[in-house]
Amino acid sequence: MGAAPAGAENRDAAAKAVQEMFTSIAPRYDLLNHVLSFNVDRLWWWRTARRFDAILQSPDAHVLDLCCGTGDMAFALRRRAGPAGAKVLGADFSHAMLQRAAAKGNGTSLRWIEADALRLPFPDSNFDLVTSAFGFRNLSDYDAGLREIARVLRPGGQCGILDFGEPRGLIGELYRVYFKKVLPKIGTLISGVRGPYAYLPASVERFPAPQEMVERMRRAGFCDSSWTPYTFGIAGLYVGVKAEGAPGSRPGVGR
Numbered sequence: 029m030g031a032a033p034a035g036a037e038n039r040d041a042a043a044k045a046v047q048e049m050f051t052s053i054a055p056r057y058d059l060l061n062h063v064l065s066f067n068v069d070r071l072w073w074w075r076t077a078r079r080f081d082a083i084l085q086s087p088d089a090h091v092l093d094l095c096c097g098t099g100d101m102a103f104a105l106r107r108r109a110g111p112a113g114a115k116v117l118g119a120d121f122s123h124a125m126l127q128r129a130a131a132k133g134n135g136t137s138l139r140w141i142e143a144d145a146l147r148l149p150f151p152d153s154n155f156d157l158v159t160s161a162f163g164f165r166n167l168s169d170y171d172a173g174l175r176e177i178a179r180v181l182r183p184g185g186q187c188g189i190l191d192f193g194e195p196r197g198l199i200g201e202l203y204r205v206y207f208k209k210v211l212p213k214i215g216t217l218i219s220g221v222r223g224p225y226a227y228l229p230a231s232v233e234r235f236p237a238p239q240e241m242v243e244r245m246r247r248a249g250f251c252d253s254s255w256t257p258y259t260f261g262i263a264g265l266y267v268g269v270k271a272e273g274a275p276g277s278r279p280g281v282g283r
């Protein structure tokens with residue numbers, strides 16, 4: 029199970045469609061993010077980063093922000109880490125998104141790498157923390173994505189996946205009108221690209237519900253997995269700890 033943009037018939041086609049989609053909206057991505065979320069996205073990135081303060085403040089820690097896009101999650105992690113804290117690396121497979129991240133991060137210690145989240149160019153047990161903000165949902169195979177995150181984490185390392193959810197009740201109903209009817213129109217208007225902003229609500233609908241996602245994390249080798257709703261459940265943070273002995277663990281192997 030994974031993202032399936034309209035017309036994509038298999039996993040490779042889905043990944044290619046996602047890559048082309050983000051490349052096409054890269055020039056307007058930041059503006060659209062802030063407009064469409066009324067700037068609440070900044071609060072979500074900050075809350076996510078704050079959740080991992082203990083790791084971020086360790087000078088020896090290595091952190092990977094997957095599907096980093098134009099870098100805002102990585103910047104939030106960097107700010108919490110401070111000058112003496114963890115080293116943060118952002119990875120994405122869209123060159124255009126990474127170019128913007130690099131331009132915004134010019135002069136910081138952040139580093140960027142062009143890489144596919146399902147085939148990361150890192151050895152086992154390499155990171156203390158792997159995050160992904162609004163990116164994981166776009167992977168063409170969620171279980172393979174979780175296994176790859178678990179592989180590159182050291183045992184005891186943590187994973188934080190921030191993504192959209194589906195709020196319930198009256199707020200949920202009002203939100204769905206906005207998310208499914210209004211947002212695609214504004215997104216298409218500002219980006220000038222038809223498609224990505226219709227794909228967004230469809231991809232959220234397709235994404236596993238929190239309970240199922242937590243179960244998938246457990247199967248991929250995470251223990252203590254949980255989901256914390258943000259802003260009535262419009263977004264939420266999945267956290268998991270890589271279990272000792274999980275696949276990809278190499279006891280005693282570090283960087």
Ligand SMILES: C[S@@+](CC[C@H](N)C(=O)[O-])C[C@H]1O[C@@H](n2cnc3c(N)ncnc32)[C@H](O)[C@@H]1O
Pocket residue numbers: 043046047050051061094095096097098099100101119120121122125143144145146160161162163164166167168
């Ligand atoms: C919605 S953007 C999120 C960007 C950023 N994390 C944020 O919070 O704004 C999703 C990003 O995931 C990236 N992405 C999707 N699938 C990927 C994959 N298989 N490997 C690497 N990056 C991927 C896209 O290129 C895009 O930049």
